[in-house]
Amino acid sequence: MGGTLTCGKAGLTTNDAVFIDEARKNGTRFIHQPYALYSDENHETWRRLYARMLPRWRQFGNPHFLQGIDSLCLDPRRVPRLADVNRFLNPLTGFQAKAVAGYVPAFVFFDCLRNREFPTTITIRSPKNLDYLPEPDIFHDIAGHVPMHTDRAFAETLVRFGECAHTAAELVSGMRDRAARAERLSSIIRAMARFFWFTIEFGLMRSSDGVRAYGSGLLSSYGELEHSVTSPAVQRYPLQLEWAINQAFEIDHYQPLLFVVDSFDHLFSMADKLEKWMREGKLDHVAPGEPLVNEQDIESFLEAAN
Numbered sequence: 056m057g058g059t060l061t062c063g064k065a066g067l068t069t070n071d072a073v074f075i076d077e078a079r080k081n082g083t084r085f086i087h088q089p090y091a092l093y094s095d096e097n098h099e100t101w102r103r104l105y106a107r108m109l110p111r112w113r114q115f116g117n118p119h120f121l122q123g124i125d126s127l128c129l130d131p132r133r134v135p136r137l138a139d140v141n142r143f144l145n146p147l148t149g150f151q152a153k154a155v156a157g158y159v160p161a162f163v164f165f166d167c168l169r170n171r172e173f174p175t176t177i178t179i180r181s182p183k184n185l186d187y188l189p190e191p192d193i194f195h196d197i198a199g200h201v202p203m204h205t206d207r208a209f210a211e212t213l214v215r216f217g218e219c220a221h222t223a224a225e226l227v228s229g230m231r232d233r234a235a236r237a238e239r240l241s242s243i244i245r246a247m248a249r250f251f252w253f254t255i256e257f258g259l260m261r262s263s264d265g266v267r268a269y270g271s272g273l274l275s276s277y278g279e280l281e282h283s284v285t286s287p288a289v290q291r292y293p294l295q296l297e298w299a300i301n302q303a304f305e306i307d308h309y310q311p312l313l314f315v316v317d318s319f320d321h322l323f324s325m326a327d328k329l330e331k332w333m334r335e336g337k338l339d340h341v342a343p344g345e346p347l348v349n350e351q352d353i354e355s356f357l358e359a360a361n
């Protein structure tokens with residue numbers, strides 16, 4: 056497959072894609088999806104991931120997600136084209152998947168959400184790592200995240216959350232002292248990252264059949280999806296904002312603590328409260344610990360503040 060580019064080996068496999076290496080080397084953040092470069096092995100990986108998740112989604116995915124999977128008309132056998140996904144997604148909520156070459160600094164990422172764009176990884180995991188990958192891939196992003204973006208209340212929550220980043224930039228723009236600005240931002244970004252983690256990535260929602268997953272980290276994990284809903288080893292509590300923003304998390308094992316929302320209107324009200332609390336200074340000194348906020352994330356907010 057492929058062979059249309061001069062840059063050599065085809066294939067868009069995580070950590071082994073010449074096209075992505077080149078984009079990063081050139082400092083290109085937003086890219087197109089060079090669809091012809093996907094190898095047969097890449098498509099086969101998508102097919103295997105999709106086929107084994109489907110029965111688990113039906114069992115443990117929340118109804119809005121299942122509806123989203125239907126609405127997007129994903130091909131179970133081939134890596135999706137982002138243009139096709141967007142053709143179904145955009146008329147529903149205005150959202151679109153936008154291809155990126157990798158890591159996107161925090162402010163840029165949140166700002167994309169505010170503009171109804173979802174930074175989307177286009178590489179796919181190697182068949183050797185079918186079960187777990189620390190970084191996102193197209194299966195996590197398109198099969199895990201994007202079906203949720205077809206739901207209006209969920210989409211509005213993402214936009215509201217994205218607006219929080221602008222509030223943060225605005226709050227520090229009047230501060231003279233650079234160190235004080237960075238310290239305040241570091242706490243606010245930590246709070247936002249925790250909120251995102253415990254809701255968008257690992258959220259559970261009450262449903263008539265018990266709790267069901269809406270978090271993309273759960274919906275793209277073969278093992279953890281069932282574990283999150285059924286295992287007695289998981290603590291499940293109603294989402295409390297003060298707890299979530301002060302709760303550290305680790306990414307490399309199944310989550311021992313998950314938060315449950317009643318509905319996406321409930322989740323929206325939490326994103327709304329997050330923004331109000333930010334203005335009141337309640338996010339300026341959240342508990343230390345994971346996730347660590349890097350210099351680039353802070354810098355991205357400072358740039359926006361200027």
Ligand SMILES: [Fe+2]
Nearest residue numbers: 191256271272
């Ligand atoms: Fe994610």
